[in-house]
Amino acid sequence: MLSKIKGRGFIVRIDINSPLENNKPVMNERIEAHAETIKYLSKNGAKVVLISHQGRSGEKDFLEDMDHHAKLLTKVLNKKVEYVPDLYGDLAIQKIKSMKNGDILLLKNVRTLKEETLELSPREHANSEFVKKLSPLFDYFIQDAFSICHRSHASVVGFPYVMKSLKGKNLQKELKALKKLKNLKNVTCVLGGAKIEEIISFLDFLAKKGKKSIVLSGGMFSIYCLKASGFELGFKYDIKEEFLEKIKNYLKKLKIYVPQDFVFEDGSKGNIKDLPINKKICDIGKETIKIYKEILKRSKNILVKGPLGIYEDERFSYGTKEIFRFISNLNAFSIMCGGNTLDAIRRFKIPKSKFSHLSLGGGATIEYISGKKLPGLEVLKKAKDL
Structure with missing residues (x-):
């Protein structure tokens, strides 16, 4: 268990890929399951940035923006989750750098990046702009989504190749x-x-x-x-x-x-x-x-x-x-x-x-x-x- 959390930055891979009704995500177990990890980090003063996906490009359940997911997370956590419609551009970097202790951000659907879903090695994914731009902004990477661990995707294997990594509470339960x-x-x-x-x-x-x-x-x-x-x-x-x-x-x-x-x-x-x-x-x-x-x-x-x-x-x-x-x-x-x-x-x-x-x-x-x-x-x- 990590002893010092306050003030540290965590990029957390979650899986809130959700069923859609009227093209909007509905509350489901995946959103609820990650609450324990996110609450634990935020209550202990961490700066928490969440990354996830919704569908796959070209398929009917694909959504580029995850603003409604942020609203559902806010409801479950009883704490504001701010949505940032960017991944590693100027807006995302500025928002991450200006975070206060306990803040929670959710970034844009990682599968809007073509390189995310390429089945590459951890070393190759670690060399992507996505990982190279974001990894220096955090102290730890946390994997909390067992459901995407069978994918050799950038957000799954790229960050842990270059960062200190931890297993989230939801992942621990699954295993x-x-x-x-x-x-x-x-x-x-x-x-x-x-x-x-x-x-x-x-x-x-x-x-x-x-x-x-x-x-x-x-x-x-x-x-x-x-x-x-x-x-x-x-x-x-x-x-x-x-x-x-x-x-x-x-x-x-x-x-x-x-x-x-x-x-x-x-x-x-x-x-x-x-x-x-x-x-x-x-x-x-x-x-x-x-x-x-x-x-x-x-x-x-x-x-x-x-x-x-x-x-x-x-x-x-x-x-x-x-x-x-x-x-x-x-x-x-x-x-x-x-x-x-x-x-x-x-x-x-x-x-x-x-x-x-x-x-x-x-x-x-x-x-x-x-x-x-x-x-x-x-x-x-x-x-x-x-």
């Missing part, structure tokens, strides 16, 4: 919970959502380790599983052959359950015997929910990554809602991970305390549990805890 899960042999995994590449990475780990784990499929992952099992679907999904071939292989090696019934895009229902049907599958059906609950009831350790259907639409939220609520009432060790998973928990008003741990990382969580080296953690090997 403690995930280390426990990493060592468990029998885990029931509920895998859904649309990020198939991340799921494949995790399945590869399960297959190689020979872990006696059970996989319950949902979301787009279950579509791949059905197709890989030999079912003709009818509806034309965007399925990548390379992923399909890998999933075919995992179906032979692992115990993967596929949905037995569904809710279609027009609200109609059907079961696996009715396929092919030229309608999009949007949720799991009641028979599948019943089967999955029976398996979860016997599970001591549960990992959830991703929703089981299009949960944002009330017509297709039932499967995700039922399974998540059921898990929340079990005595099992449960880790819920990923932005959409956490957003669903909030939407369904399930008390967060009813789960063992809410992991803000999706891809980072899966890669860490899978035993992969995360660039953002590799550069923190000598870093102490805040």
